[in-house]
Amino acid sequence: NVQVAIYPGNVIAIHMTKxxxxxxxxxxYIYVNCGEVSPFEW
Structure with a gap:
């Protein structure tokens, strides 16, 4: 289960259940890619 929230100031919160x-x-650690920010940055 993954939940995502977008906050002011270009902040993204990602909550994942184990x-x-x-x-x-x-x-x-894990690598996370947000294509809306940059498709080539992790």
Whole structure:
């Protein structure tokens, strides 16, 4: 489940729920691309 909100000042908030069984460690990250901002930047 993903929710996106757009705020003043060119701010985008993305909220994602963690799937059952998904494991992560601090320091890990994901790449996110917002095509409306730039199709070539991650």
């Amino acid at each position: 799937p059952h069984g998904f494991k992560y460690k601090s320091g890990q």
